[in-house]
Amino acid sequence: xxxxxxxxQRRAILEQLGIAFEVRPADVEELTQGDPKxxxxxxxxxxxxxxxxxxxxxxxxxLDGAIFGKPVDAAAxxxxxxxxxxxxxxxxxxxxxxxxxxxxxxxxxxRELPDELLDWYVATGEWRERAGGYAIQGRGAALVxxxxxxxxxxxxxxxxxxxxxxxxxxxxxxxxx
Amino acid sequence: xxxxxxxxQRRAILEQLGIAFEVRPADVEELTQGDPKxxxxxxxxxxxxxxxxxxxxxxxxxLDGAIFGKPVDAAAxxxxxxxxxxxxxxxxxxxxxxxxxxxxxxxxxxRELPDELLDWYVATGEWRERAGGYAIQGRGAALVxxxxxxxxxxxxxxxxxxxxxxxxxxxxxxxxx
Numbered sequence: 001x002x003x004x005x006x007x008x009q010r011r012a013i014l015e016q017l018g019i020a021f022e023v024r025p026a027d028v029e030e031l032t033q034g035d036p037k038x039x040x041x042x043x044x045x046x047x048x049x050x051x052x053x054x055x056x057x058x059x060x061x062x063l064d065g066a067i068f069g070k071p072v073d074a075a076a077x078x079x080x081x082x083x084x085x086x087x088x089x090x091x092x093x094x095x096x097x098x099x100x101x102x103x104x105x106x107x108x109x110x111r112e113l114p115d116e117l118l119d120w121y122v123a124t125g126e127w128r129e130r131a132g133g134y135a136i137q138g139r140g141a142a143l144v145x146x147x148x149x150x151x152x153x154x155x156x157x158x159x160x161x162x163x164x165x166x167x168x169x170x171x172x173x174x175x176x177x
Numbered sequence: 178x179x180x181x182x183x184x185x186q187r188r189a190i191l192e193q194l195g196i197a198f199e200v201r202p203a204d205v206e207e208l209t210q211g212d213p214k215x216x217x218x219x220x221x222x223x224x225x226x227x228x229x230x231x232x233x234x235x236x237x238x239x240l241d242g243a244i245f246g247k248p249v250d251a252a253a254x255x256x257x258x259x260x261x262x263x264x265x266x267x268x269x270x271x272x273x274x275x276x277x278x279x280x281x282x283x284x285x286x287x288r289e290l291p292d293e294l295l296d297w298y299v300a301t302g303e304w305r306e307r308a309g310g311y312a313i314q315g316r317g318a319a320l321v322x323x324x325x326x327x328x329x330x331x332x333x334x335x336x337x338x339x340x341x342x343x344x345x346x347x348x349x350x351x352x353x354x
Binding site: 013016017018106111114116117120136137138139141142144145146147148149150151152159160163168171172 | 291293318319340
């Protein structure tokens with residue numbers, strides 16, 4: 001399996017599962033606006049190129065139909081997290097493996113974020129390179145009240161959908177580590 | 178804060194958050210039967226001794242009102258996981274910090290587990306020392322379709338409830354790492 005992504009989080013999840021893979025990042029222009037599921041799936045398609053054995057993945061955060069990508073700076077991270085405070089947003093991933101595509105949605109509910117907590121979190125710098133400006137597998141766990149759906153999707157690679165695409169044999173093969 | 182637990186998973190979550198703590202495990206006899214929430218809270222109380230500044234935590238898996246603790250051997254792990262296959266179970270934690278106690282429930286839905294997947298998972302040995310016989314933060318992620326509630330509770334320490342007990346100031350203090 002070839003992973004068309006640079007994301008260290010996605011690599012970590014594949015390693016957690018023991019699925020053998022190679023990394024071959026694609027440099028493509030990504031959509032940033034539109035219907036969240038359609039955007040995530042189209043971006044996954046651009047990354048994978050629809051090639052056999054290649055997995056393309058795109059993950060974004062959506063609230064009220066608007067897409068939140070990676071904040072450009074600390075002020076943008078602060079503004080994004082303030083909008084997510086006390087509310088439930090959607091983490092949407094598109095996956096394309098060969099010709100098979102799927103979208104996965106996980107709902108994430110944030111606690112109310114007082115200024116001191118926002119300031120603390122933005123100061124960690126964890127918002128960099130993260131859709132929605134937080135990392136649930138890091139300090140960002142402190143922002144979250146609960147989720148509904150696949151946790152690994154919030155990290156960046158939905159395991160349940162991945163195994164549906166690859167088959168559980170991907171776990172069992174001699175190539176797995 | 179003093180953590181009355183040997184669990185490496187609980188230590189890892191506190192380190193993930195940057196909360197300063199010491200470990201002081203308690204050797205107490207634990208309840209294994211009864212109402213799941215009452216059992217988890219009572220076990221947490223036994224571990225913490227109700228002492229100020231001491232956190233006691235107990236986590237168990239419940240299905241149809243029955244409690245699943247740590248499997249005693251591979252055959253028991255196999256039997257437990259087979260019962261959880263294709264169904265939604267509850268992960269129940271009791272927390273006691275000083276005089277303040279709380280219980281937290283997260284619902285976990287397993288995929289249908291064919292024999293080959295069960296055999297593969299039990300062979301990883303990850304079931305050892307895990308309530309319910311799986312580790313969601315490890316290979317066990319492959320067993321899970323989705324969850325509802327706090328993911329960190331399934332790992333062994335519910336972060337949202339912990340911050341409610343400690344206050345978010347636990348994240349911000351100079352003692353935090």
